[in-house]
Amino acid sequence: MQIEELKLKNFRNYRELTLCPHPGVNLFYGRNGSGKTNLLEAVHYCSLGRSHRITNDANVVKNGEAFAFTSVSIQNLLGRREISVRFHPEEIQKKTIQIDQKKIAKFSDMMGCLRCVIFSPEDLGLIKDGPSIRRRYLDMMISQISRGYFVALQQYRTGMDQRNAALRNLRTNGTGSPAILTAFEDTMAEPAAVIIRERRKIVSFLSDIAAETYQRISDTDEMFCVAYHSSVKEDDDIAETLRRLYRENREDDIRMGLTSVGPHRDDLILTMNKNQMKQFASQGQIRTAALSMKLSQMKILRDLSGEEPVLLLDDVMSELDRKRRACLIREIRDFQTFITCTDRDDVDCGKVQKIWKVSAEAGEAYVDENR
Ligand SMILES: Nc1ncnc2c1ncn2[C@@H]1O[C@H](COP(=O)(O)OP(=O)(O)OP(=O)(O)O)[C@@H](O)[C@H]1O
Ligand SMILES: [Mg+2]
Known part of the structure; x- marks a missing residue:
């Protein structure tokens, strides 16, 4: 299972972002508060309809905006699918989830479309x-x-x-x-x-x-x-x-x-x-x-599902010693992985297939491919 495209609009400190991650290991590095965890949170919403953090859905809407949006195009065993979550806190129904442009009737309909596991220091x-x-x-x-x-x-x-x-x-x-x-x-x-x-x-x-x-x-x-x-x-x-x-x-x-x-x-x-x-x-x-x-x-x-979930590793590398880090890197080989860190050297770049730099200017986040 892999994410081919991730899109955000007015999500946290992102005004607009379209990103095509590598099917292997992606590293996102940037300073504290730049917007790295926000990216993983957006993926988590598309997987489970909720944040991995303790937060209110309304908080993801960019300050001063009326709505937020995140979507992923994924490739799984059943083919290509698009999952989107739209947040509109002012409306009666505050969150809408669509799969392939069709609003889902029940929250449970999205379960298992995009499977993910998140690791964080918590x-x-x-x-x-x-x-x-x-x-x-x-x-x-x-x-x-x-x-x-x-x-x-x-x-x-x-x-x-x-x-x-x-x-x-x-x-x-x-x-x-x-x-x-x-x-x-x-x-x-x-x-x-x-x-x-x-x-x-x-x-x-x-x-x-x-x-x-x-x-x-x-x-x-x-x-x-x-x-x-x-x-x-x-x-x-x-x-x-x-x-x-x-x-x-x-x-x-x-x-x-x-x-x-x-x-x-x-x-x-x-x-x-x-x-x-x-x-x-x-x-x-x-x-x-x-x-x-x-x-x-x-x-x-x-x-149990017959497919690799997507892995989201939020700032965990700096928490682990060399041996545990090596062990984790070994285990993630077959999975599409998003790793965030502040210091690029925390991750063995030999195993990383694509490096992205996350930066923020005047409260707005940007992600650039590192060449
Ligand atoms: N609704 C919002 N509107 C605008 N900006 C927001 C919103 N919610 C959070 N932010 C901003 O997002 C930033 C935090 O992003 P995030 O948690 O992704 O940082 P990070 O790169 O993971 O940092 P760290 O390395 O410290 O974990 C903060 O600057 C915060 O002010
Ligand atoms: Mg973070």
Whole structure:
């Protein structure tokens, strides 16, 4: 899978840009704040309809403009396709996504058209931070392989929002009946079962690949282990168990005004030689584990979809020592890759097929091919 053309209009600090990347490794270098991450963000929008950063869609519209636009022309196993995302925060529908000039009916229709994996320095949070970043890692990976999973996530969130609103209503006004909670819990239980089943399936691949990758990068026999931790036990009927747990937790949930159990609370447990990484791992082990999880994500996407995803490496080279850098470069050989960095020397230019210089003048970004 590869991007043949990337276009931006009024996107962040870009007024207008058309760029034809190399099918291999592309290096984008430029000063801090010039617009390198913005380029990767635009690609991410075309892949998953959302940013990889924590941001509001309206923020991508260039200051002073009413709309923004980004599109990619891609070549995948099914042929050539054009995916575009248009942002118009002033209109009722604030974002429109088109595939081959046709507006898509559902967000899920774009999943899997352009598969991508993004690496950024924040990935260290996969090991060190709270569970939400690990759930997002799983959700972004599985949504790109299974549209059913993405649909289940949406249905589950809608059901949970409704249940949470009903819980808060019961707390503040004492209005509403338990029967309404039962109805919402029923709508949550089936998609929850899909989510947990799919996550368990992926984690069973992930645990082997990540353990093997970790040992290869670190050149040790340290045992890195990834396991899925859920409030539902392995052999239990998931939907049935969750219905019971939702019911049993109602009193507490009403007090808190939120749903305290379910896949939105599950986590990945990461251990090194059976010790929790969060508590025991060194800086180097954390870096190696985060890199292993990302490399495993690449391999899983490739193996399960039959196509190489596009890789977006945002400023990660400077974070890695020589050995880990070499390892990453070796692994990306077969993939179309966008690497950003401030210092060209951070990347072994022998492996880079096209170099682009990103610069900004008076708040506007430009990308020039480096000859
Ligand atoms: N909506 C917007 N309109 C105009 N400019 C914006 C908008 N959003 C962000 N910017 C500008 O984009 C620039 C940041 O771009 P980006 O994050 O891509 O930089 P970068 O090259 O990745 O920098 P670094 O090397 O520090 O990571 C900043 O100068 C910021 O002011
Ligand atoms: Mg950046």
